[in-house]
Amino acid sequence: xxxxxxxxxxxxxKADLHYSDSGNAYGEFGIVPRDPEQPAQDIEAGxxxxxxxxxxxxxxxxxxxxxxxxxxxxxxxxxxISATKIGKTHLAIGLAIAIRTGRPWLDRFxxxxxxxxxxxxxxxxxxxxxxxxxxxxEKMGVxxxxxxxxxxxxxxxxxxxxxxxxxWAIGNAVNYRAIILDAWYRMQPIDSDENSxxxxxxxxNTMDAMAQETGAAVIAIHHFSKGSQSNKSIxxxxxxxxxxxxxxxTHLILRExxxxxxxxxxxxxxxxxPLSPLVIRWQYPVFTVDDLLDPTMLKRDPFKGGRPRKSDxxxxxxxxxxxxxxxxxxxxxxxxxxxxREVIEGRANRxxxxxxxxxxxxxxxxxxxxxxxxxxxxxNAQFYARKSPELFADDGVSLSHTLPHTPTRAxxxxxxxx
Numbered sequence: 001x002x003x004x005x006x007x008x009x010x011x012x013x014k015a016d017l018h019y020s021d022s023g024n025a026y027g028e029f030g031i032v033p034r035d036p037e038q039p040a041q042d043i044e045a046g047x048x049x050x051x052x053x054x055x056x057x058x059x060x061x062x063x064x065x066x067x068x069x070x071x072x073x074x075x076x077x078x079x080x081i082s083a084t085k086i087g088k089t090h091l092a093i094g095l096a097i098a099i100r101t102g103r104p105w106l107d108r109f110x111x112x113x114x115x116x117x118x119x120x121x122x123x124x125x126x127x128x129x130x131x132x133x134x135x136x137x138e139k140m141g142v143x144x145x146x147x148x149x150x151x152x153x154x155x156x157x158x159x160x161x162x163x164x165x166x167x168w169a170i171g172n173a174v175n176y177r178a179i180i181l182d183a184w185y186r187m188q189p190i191d192s193d194e195n196s197x198x199x200x201x202x203x204x205n206t207m208d209a210m211a212q213e214t215g216a217a218v219i220a221i222h223h224f225s226k227g228s229q230s231n232k233s234i235x236x237x238x239x240x241x242x243x244x245x246x247x248x249x250t251h252l253i254l255r256e257x258x259x260x261x262x263x264x265x266x267x268x269x270x271x272x273x274p275l276s277p278l279v280i281r282w283q284y285p286v287f288t289v290d291d292l293l294d295p296t297m298l299k300r301d302p303f304k305g306g307r308p309r310k311s312d313x314x315x316x317x318x319x320x321x322x323x324x325x326x327x328x329x330x331x332x333x334x335x336x337x338x339x340x341r342e343v344i345e346g347r348a349n350r351x352x353x354x355x356x357x358x359x360x361x362x363x364x365x366x367x368x369x370x371x372x373x374x375x376x377x378x379x380n381a382q383f384y385a386r387k388s389p390e391l392f393a394d395d396g397v398s399l400s401h402t403l404p405h406t407p408t409r410a411x412x413x414x415x416x417x418x
Contacts, residue, residue: 080222098111257279
């Protein structure tokens, strides 16, 4: 058998199958054999017809069953997209375990109808994948016996594309709640072009057909396009043709947060209300939600976008030379005369430091008496200098003389307290 051939137990051809909505109470969709007395083309023609809206009201009184609330429903397709080596597979395995066991995903998103899962892995060796499942399951508090029904189809090196995977899934369907395809770049149709909208549309139609024919939600693990993703809309982040994002029912992305080890999870879902982005923190071997971090603080490269200014080039050189310590921070960004905190933070941020790191370093500098806080009556602003307020007093120089007084403006809609 060649690498591109389906296994011996798959004898079905798509001409021998047709779609039926006579599934079980969960709403899954079964595959029934073609009537040998009726030509396949007649079946296909009979299935396509316009339906009066009154009949649709009666036939479809509610949406399809939820797989992950409020992210994904049965027979929907989903893209899970991020940069490489950021932890997509760990996150996807955690999602698969949640769908199988009914545990909330990320301790946040509920699984109303847990059930069997098929994980199609084309990236890892079976030994590596098995170890990851074991470690992630242990971290989630899952007993190995609870994972019965978690099926893994290991395809690394076999060269199977989405068409063969679809045929295999149809022939081995066991009422899967979800089928996860990891990773999409290894499963694209043979001789297709990732950047071609027509090729991407055909591949997405195959995913849709697999979802309808198995009753499962189909989740494709994909990667970002080149360049910074922080200023792009959600649906513009995936690599390749735009049809990939437009065709999916849910487009879920992970972008780096300015805090190291954290990513911002954001999504656009077709059949759910909008969901606010959230920050998840990498704590090997799983991600956990961090509600204390601001999801709008995406990591940005201050040195991209045109020729950098000389000050930025010098700052980048400084960043690459040595690690940041309180002593170095005070030397690079502190001044002998009191400087407003926002000015110090701006200089440090342009040098490549995250604001959270800047705040930590300022606090350490203050604790070690490398920077001193200077206060001014009538102002809530914070000023820092390498010299203490007592030294200014000894020199006969007050903070009110070294810094011009700027009245604090009252916030609109709030009363100033005298």
